[in-house]
Amino acid sequence: MDAEDEATGHMIEEEEIYVNGGEDGDESKRHRPIISGEQLDIEAYAALYTGRTKISRLLFIAEKCGNASMQLDALRMAYDEIKKGENTQLFREVVAKIDGRLGPNYGPDNAWADAVDRRAELRKEKLENELNAYRTNLIKESIRMGYNDFGDFYFAHGQLGDAFKNYVRTRDYCTTSKHIVHMCLNAILVSIEMGQFTHVTSYVSKAEQSQDALDSITIAKLRCTAGLALLEGKKYKLAARKFLETGPDLGNSYTEVIAPQDVATYGGLCALASFDRAELKSKVIDNINFRNFLELVPEIRELINDFYTSHYASCLEYLGNLKANLLLDIHLHDHVETLYEQIRNKALIQYTHPFVSVDLHMMANAFNTSVSSLEKELEALITNNQIQARIDSHNKILYARHADQRNTTFQRVLQTGCEFDREVRSMLLRANLIKHEFNLKASRKH
Amino acid sequence: MLLEDPMRGVAPMLTALQKLQYSSEQLTTLHPDFLLLCLLAKCYKTGLSILEDDIFEVDQPRDFLLYCYYGGMICIGQKKFSKALELLHSVVTAPMSVLNAIAIEAYKKYILVSLIHLGQFSSSFPKYTSSVAQRNLKNFSQPYLELVNSYCTGKISELEAFVQANNEKFESDKNLGLVKQVVSSMYKRNIQRLTQTYLTLSLEDIANTVQLNSAKEAEMHVLQMIQDGEIYATINQKDGMVRFLEDPEQYKTCEMIELIDSSIQRIMMLSRKLTDMDEQLSCDPLYLGKAGRERQRFDFDDFDTVPSKFTV
Numbered sequence: 116m117d118a119e120d121e122a123t124g125h126m127i128e129e130e131e132i133y134v135n136g137g138e139d140g141d142e143s144k145r146h147r148p149i150i151s152g153e154q155l156d157i158e159a160y161a162a163l164y165t166g167r168t169k170i171s172r173l174l175f176i177a178e179k180c181g182n183a184s185m186q187l188d189a190l191r192m193a194y195d196e197i198k199k200g201e202n203t204q205l206f207r208e209v210v211a212k213i214d215g216r217l218g219p220n221y222g223p224d225n226a227w228a229d230a231v232d233r234r235a236e237l238r239k240e241k242l243e244n245e246l247n248a249y250r251t252n253l254i255k256e257s258i259r260m261g262y263n264d265f266g267d268f269y270f271a272h273g274q275l276g277d278a279f280k281n282y283v284r285t286r287d288y289c290t291t292s293k294h295i296v297h298m299c300l301n302a303i304l305v306s307i308e309m310g311q312f313t314h315v316t317s318y319v320s321k322a323e324q325s326q327d328a329l330d331s332i333t334i335a336k337l338r339c340t341a342g343l344a345l346l347e348g349k350k351y352k353l354a355a356r357k358f359l360e361t362g363p364d365l366g367n368s369y370t371e372v373i374a375p376q377d378v379a380t381y382g383g384l385c386a387l388a389s390f391d392r393a394e395l396k397s398k399v400i401d402n403i404n405f406r407n408f409l410e411l412v413p414e415i416r417e418l419i420n421d422f423y424t425s426h427y428a429s430c431l432e433y434l435g436n437l438k439a440n441l442l443l444d445i446h447l448h449d450h451v452e453t454l455y456e457q458i459r460n461k462a463l464i465q466y467t468h469p470f471v472s473v474d475l476h477m478m479a480n481a482f483n484t485s486v487s488s489l490e491k492e493l494e495a496l497i498t499n500n501q502i503q504a505r506i507d508s509h510n511k512i513l514y515a516r517h518a519d520q521r522n523t524t525f526q527r528v529l530q531t532g533c534e535f536d537r538e539v540r541s542m543l544l545r546a547n548l549i550k551h552e553f554n555l556k557a558s559r560k561h
Numbered sequence: 562m563l564l565e566d567p568m569r570g571v572a573p574m575l576t577a578l579q580k581l582q583y584s585s586e587q588l589t590t591l592h593p594d595f596l597l598l599c600l601l602a603k604c605y606k607t608g609l610s611i612l613e614d615d616i617f618e619v620d621q622p623r624d625f626l627l628y629c630y631y632g633g634m635i636c637i638g639q640k641k642f643s644k645a646l647e648l649l650h651s652v653v654t655a656p657m658s659v660l661n662a663i664a665i666e667a668y669k670k671y672i673l674v675s676l677i678h679l680g681q682f683s684s685s686f687p688k689y690t691s692s693v694a695q696r697n698l699k700n701f702s703q704p705y706l707e708l709v710n711s712y713c714t715g716k717i718s719e720l721e722a723f724v725q726a727n728n729e730k731f732e733s734d735k736n737l738g739l740v741k742q743v744v745s746s747m748y749k750r751n752i753q754r755l756t757q758t759y760l761t762l763s764l765e766d767i768a769n770t771v772q773l774n775s776a777k778e779a780e781m782h783v784l785q786m787i788q789d790g791e792i793y794a795t796i797n798q799k800d801g802m803v804r805f806l807e808d809p810e811q812y813k814t815c816e817m818i819e820l821i822d823s824s825i826q827r828i829m830m831l832s833r834k835l836t837d838m839d840e841q842l843s844c845d846p847l848y849l850g851k852a853g854r855e856r857q858r859f860d861f862d863d864f865d866t867v868p869s870k871f872t873v
Contacts (some may be wrong), residue, residue, distance in 0.1 A: 266570040415817045497758045507759040509802050514760055532824045541651055545689065546838060548622055551657050 127482040155180075157188050158517050161196075161508040166371035167270070167308055170205060170446075171401040174444045177212065187216060201235065203228045242268060243329055259288035266301060279314075281307045289507050293323035296333060307372055312344040319344070335365035339378050343446060346381060352389035353453065358382030359398050378524045379408035381447065383415040386455035387422060392465070395423060426509050427462045428483045434458065461494060467493075467502055467513060486511060568602040575607065593627035600631055600638075608635040610718055612644065626652050626663045633670060637739065642678035649674060653698070654690045664694060665701045666734070672705045673739040677746045682709045704730050708740070712747065717772045731873075748773065748782055749791060756792055756805040764801045776801060 142376045161169055170193050177189035190213050197206045210223045246261040262285040269278035272555055289295045299322035306314040319341045323329070328336075342357030348408045359382050367373055370379065386399050399405060399419060409416040421430035433453060441451050466481065467473055475493075479486045493513065504515045574595045581589045592611070599608035612632045614675035636645035675682045684688040684706060686695045699706065704727045711723045724731070724740055733739045751771040755762060764776035764783075773779050783803055786792045793806040810817075842848055 190788055395725065404686040404764075494758050498754070505805075506758060507760040508763060508766060509800065522808070522810070522812060525817075529821070529824070532821075532828060535828060536824070539828075539835060541654070541836060542645070543831075543838065544625075545654070545656060546649060548625065550660075552622065552656065 122258065134174065155185070155443055157185065157192065161192055163376065167200075167202075167273075168371055170200075170202075171308065172445050174209070174212075176443045179443055179448070187213075191217055191221060193360035197343070198224075198227070199535060201231050201271045203231050203235075204273045212443075222514065228251070235268075238268060255288045259285045259290075259294065263297075266305075270305060275309045276307055279309065292328040295325050296322050296328045300333070300336065302319050303337075304372060307340065307343065312347040315340055315344040326351075331362055331364045331369050332366075336369045336372075337364040338362075339365065339373055342378075342381065343373065344377075346446060346450065349453070351385040351450075351457075355382055355385035355389055356398070357403050359386065359402060361408075363404050363459065375408055376411045377411045377444070377446075379405075379415055380441070382442075383409065383412070383419055384454050384458070387419060388454045388461070392423070395419070422458075425466070427466060427481055431459065431462065431482065460501065463492060463496060464501055467504060467515070470513075471515050473513040475506075475513060478513070568604070570598050571602055571607055574598055575611075577587055577610070588624055588628060590621060590624050591703060593631055595786060596631035596635060599758060600634060603638075605635050605638045605715055609641070611637055612636065612648075617747070622655065622657065623663075626655060626657075626661070627666075629655075630663050630667050632675075633667065637670070637674060642674055645674050646671070646678055653694060654687060656691050657693060658691070660693050660697050665698065666869055668698045669702050669705050669734060669736060670739065672702065672709060672741055673736060676709065676743045677739070680746070681713070681751045684709070687745060708743070712743065715747075715751065717744070717747055720747060753787060753792060756794070759805060761802050761804045762798075767803065 155176070156264070159183040161173055161408050164172060173189045173193040173196070176188045177193070179190070179360055180186055190209060193209050194206075194213065194217075197209060206228060207223070209334075210221075213221055215222060239524070242261070244323070246258070246265065249261045249270060262281050266278045266281035266285070269275070269281060279302065282298055282305060285298050289298055299318045302318045303315050303322075306312065306318070319337050322333075322337055322380070338361045342354045342361070345357060346350075346355035358378050361378055361382075365378065365448060367375065382405065386395060388399065400423060410420075414437060418430050418433040418437075421427070422431070438451060438455065441447050473487050475489060479489045482489065490511075491508060491509070493502065493504075497504060497506070503517065504513050506513055565685065574579065578589065578591045578595055581591060595611065596608050599605060608631075609776070611638075612635065629652045631646040633645045636642070637646065647672040649667050652664055653671055655664075657664065670679070671680055681706075684699070686698075708723060708727075711719050721744060724744060728737070731740045748771055752767065755767065755770060764779045767783065768774070768776050768779040771779065771782075773782065780796065781796060783796060785794075787794055793808055795804075795806065796806045
């Protein structure tokens, strides 16, 4: 029913960010039924991000892709990235996953791990002593910096819960709104890594309250994290609005959370799935700010234009091609199916809307599917009351059906009359019964 | 009844009943006995004629419950499911301080009739049901509630399997016939749903969607439903196609106007009754006593229309 039908392997020659993977050129047998010609170029993808999110994304790709060589590539890059940092816990996990498949260079490097741990212990002690000193001195600013450093330390070592706690503790020692914004941004970063998006929403609103300290980059950051939280909460319409409001100043400044390509992809897909035509035109197609983002992912731009101009077959084809890569995205993974289904349903509804009768053969051609599967989809939509129509199964035509107002009014009137009749009669009866009971009780009293 | 010949008792009972009532709206103790006789004698039509009168005055709650229960059974026998539903609903929601067997049996039948007539059943009680009923009725009718669940899935095979499994329970409650009717109503409901989505449909497709065995069976079902007036359709035997039509009722005929007019009259009469009852209640000394007690909380400055005799 969904985009898998469309992926007939017809590749579109497009200048797009996910270049055909050169290193893993062999199309080894994939366990997933998606036949898409383009695979994710992991290096290019990973280059978009920095910091901890890069590692999490690489690990996610390694887990979810069915391709062994791609998996090893992802793990290799994750290994390199972790070695640059100080997270020994994650290091051990990745080593276990690699399992010696990448050769001796990528084996468990216990020497390095121990060195890092020892360094961490020393630093932790130092930080604690400093913090205690500051606390006895009761200088707010230094206490705040102390807690902040602690938070950074725990974050670098992968202890996200402690990091979060420390960042939140700085709240009591924030004196200017700049401090508050700084704290909120840190808290948001950790919450996203932990996957607790309720915190993200609350801290975003907290940060937005201190208006004066916000420059346009920070505002853009806050908007897209709000959008991310809403996406996780499956509120696609609101998420789309947030993403579309993100200013182009975001640029590459927030790569430890999200890349501008992602803003375009998430915003575009959510908007397509939840906006109606008017909103789609005004907020997406005519939106100059968002155009900068869409330039980065021309496929999404083409896809939205196709949808608006009713070229549903090519729109659904683009979607099909993108699907494999989108399933590897850490935030979008759970929502791809739902969004695709919603977009497809909207396409079907929009197609049938202006017509009194539609030939199902032509419609099946337009959507690149067979008449019987189309009929089943339409039946589901009609039963859910999203299309007002009836299917003539013999001649394979869809007839729009407009409710006869007069008849329905009469029917409703008669029905209401009957219900009122019934209810009042039973009410009078019950009142009578209670009265008699009451009388009985009263007579028993005397 | 003692003579094991209920038929002979029907006519005399009927006359006795009519003589005893001082208005057609009153329920006497004879009513439930009369209905029981009709049930045993299987002359449902006579029972039905008594049921046509609305009852507004009740002396004994027990009489009332029995009356409604037997009345419900008679209506089921005559296939007047909406009236049966009403009567059984009255039993279930009647004010009672103690749970009794009549209510339990009535609840079971209520579930089944609701499934046959409406195709759904909501297990939440309306607000005016007594708390005793709300708490306990569900415990006694577990298999029936499970029947509702399997009905709602829409799969005939599941429903039939469930019925087979719980055959003895339904049998012991003497509800097996009703349960079988529930199963056949499922086919009807599925076909009705098809009329909403399709304009024409082949008999083969109907048989497949509704999980019938062959196109012939589907044709028989559709034919039966057209005759009963449950759907509007024409069957084209040459192509094996069924064409679903809209409800031809145009609401323009004289009969329709008469129907609407009589409904209006009835409802006006009912509202008059309601206002009468309201007036009566407000003059009732017990009510005034309670209401008067509450008014103490207001200021003395409030214009106190209730004479002080009633404020305790």
